[in-house]
Amino acid sequence: xVTEAQIIKGEVSYTLEQFYTDTHDLFNQMKILDAKDKExxxxxxxxxxxxxxxxxPVEVIGKLFPMTPKQITEGREAFKDQIDICRAIHMRKYLDxxxxxxxxxxxxxxxxxxxxxxxxxxxIQEEPHGAA
Amino acid sequence: xxxxxxxxxxxxxxxxxxxxxxxxxxxRQAETQGKESILTPQERDAIVDDARKSxxxxxxxxxxxxxxxxxxxxxxxxxxxxxxLLAISQLEKTLMGxxxxxxxxxxxxEIFYDMxxxxxxxxxxxxxxxxxxxxxxxxxSVILKGFDLFNPPADGEATxxxxxxxxxxxxxxxxxxxxxxxxxxxxIAKKLKGKLYEMSYVTEKAPIDFLPKSIKQLIQNSEELLxxxxxxxxxLRLLRVFRDHAADFTSDAMLVEPKFLETIQDxxxxxxxxxEEKNALEKKIDDSLRDDxx
Numbered sequence: 510x511v512t513e514a515q516i517i518k519g520e521v522s523y524t525l526e527q528f529y530t531d532t533h534d535l536f537n538q539m540k541i542l543d544a545k546d547k548e549x550x551x552x553x554x555x556x557x558x559x560x561x562x563x564x565x566p567v568e569v570i571g572k573l574f575p576m577t578p579k580q581i582t583e584g585r586e587a588f589k590d591q592i593d594i595c596r597a598i599h600m601r602k603y604l605d606x607x608x609x610x611x612x613x614x615x616x617x618x619x620x621x622x623x624x625x626x627x628x629x630x631x632x633i634q635e636e637p638h639g640a641a
Numbered sequence: 642x643x644x645x646x647x648x649x650x651x652x653x654x655x656x657x658x659x660x661x662x663x664x665x666x667x668x669r670q671a672e673t674q675g676k677e678s679i680l681t682p683q684e685r686d687a688i689v690d691d692a693r694k695s696x697x698x699x700x701x702x703x704x705x706x707x708x709x710x711x712x713x714x715x716x717x718x719x720x721x722x723x724x725x726l727l728a729i730s731q732l733e734k735t736l737m738g739x740x741x742x743x744x745x746x747x748x749x750x751e752i753f754y755d756m757x758x759x760x761x762x763x764x765x766x767x768x769x770x771x772x773x774x775x776x777x778x779x780x781x782s783v784i785l786k787g788f789d790l791f792n793p794p795a796d797g798e799a800t801x802x803x804x805x806x807x808x809x810x811x812x813x814x815x816x817x818x819x820x821x822x823x824x825x826x827x828x829i830a831k832k833l834k835g836k837l838y839e840m841s842y843v844t845e846k847a848p849i850d851f852l853p854k855s856i857k858q859l860i861q862n863s864e865e866l867l868x869x870x871x872x873x874x875x876x877l878r879l880l881r882v883f884r885d886h887a888a889d890f891t892s893d894a895m896l897v898e899p900k901f902l903e904t905i906q907d908x909x910x911x912x913x914x915x916x917e918e919k920n921a922l923e924k925k926i927d928d929s930l931r932d933d934x935x
Contacts, residue, residue, distance in 0.1 A: 566764065609878070609881065610878060610879060610881050610882050610885075610886075611740070611878050611879055612743070612790070612879055612882050613739070613740075613742070613743025613744075613746060613747065613790075614743065614746070614747045614750075615743075615746070616743070616790055616882060619889060619890070620882070620886050620889060623886065623889040
């Protein structure tokens with residue numbers, strides 16, 4: 510299992526793609542009642558991890574997911590390891606973009622956001638009525 | 642030390658060796674402003690006389706024309722190389738402004754955020770306070786204008802600060818100063834590449850390597866400069882944002898240089914000469930050799 514520090518320092522290469530796959534495997538190990546809706550639930554779960562990794566306020570996450578502030582806080586605690594790893598991947602990507610382009614923070618963050626959006630577009634296609 | 646008698650030796654000398662001696666002598670004289678030479682005037686005359694007698698003078702004259710053309714190309718190349726350095730320097734000036742503004746923005750934003758977020762203020766309150774502080778301390782004054790990679794669209798629909806990119810950035814315009822400076826540098830770079838091509842065409846026609854070290858060094862420097870420019874390396878790295886991520890910021894902005902994005906996104910391809918362009922460059926050299934233009 511890789512650590513946040515290893516990812517941030519660039520000691521190991523652990524991509525968002527790998528994280529997505531590993532999180533998917535983890536999710537599959539959980540007891541999800543309705544297998545039919547499983548993929549949609551995983552997408553919601555993955556988005557929750559991603560947004561938490563960005564330290565989005567509880568109020569913001571509460572508007573996106575049908576969760577109470579208590580549930581959000583508990584969810585963050587339960588999946589703290591995944592959130593930390595996801596945050597480390599974002600940070601590593603930020604550092605890579607900064608090293609490559611030497612651009613300002615706002616430009617670098619915009620490129621990072623676009624990178625995340627592109628990833629989500631590829632892996633979590635927009636669902637007509639879902640949170641994803 | 643054995644003293645060679647070149648006057649006698651020239652009689653049995655291969656034409657290539659004669660030319661090597663003659664051109665090396667010319668190079669040495671040029672490099673030392675005539676203070677040093679390899680051949681004495683008598684030796685030079687002896688080699689030329691022998692070449693004349695053995696019917697080699699026509700070939701030596703042909704190579705001499707190539708040599709003279711190379712010397713003139715050297716001047717053109719040096720001017721193009723200096724022009725490219727100047728154009729890159731102009732680009733660097735704007736890019737340095739962007740970097741300095743960015744560093745200032747980052748520092749000021751953090752300071753203002755710390756000031757505004759005291760007493761557990763809500764995100765909305767922090768945002769409003771930061772906005773007030775920016776106005777109070779004139780952060781968005783004219784001093785820093787013109788030093789962004791992307792400017793708001795001319796119709797004023799965007800936020801007052803270029804760095805605060807709106808939700809739909811489609812009309813964001815790459816900095817016009819950067820567009821103009823880059824395209825100018827690109828045109829000069831292509832001209833320099835053309836001079837390198839012409840030089841290579843000339844030297845390929847010559848049976849010997851007659852270029853002096855100074856020209857070889859200039860060729861090497863020019864090639865390295867072009868490689869750096871094409872890769873947007875060193876001080877030009879910031880321009881890679883336009884090369885790799887322009888679509889994240891703009892898609893249908895009006896460009897002061899319509900070919901800016903197209904060019905910067907694939908410089909090596911745009912630097913390539915078409916077959917027609919190559920033919921034109923070769924014809925220019927062939928004509929100059931025939932008409933003695935150079």
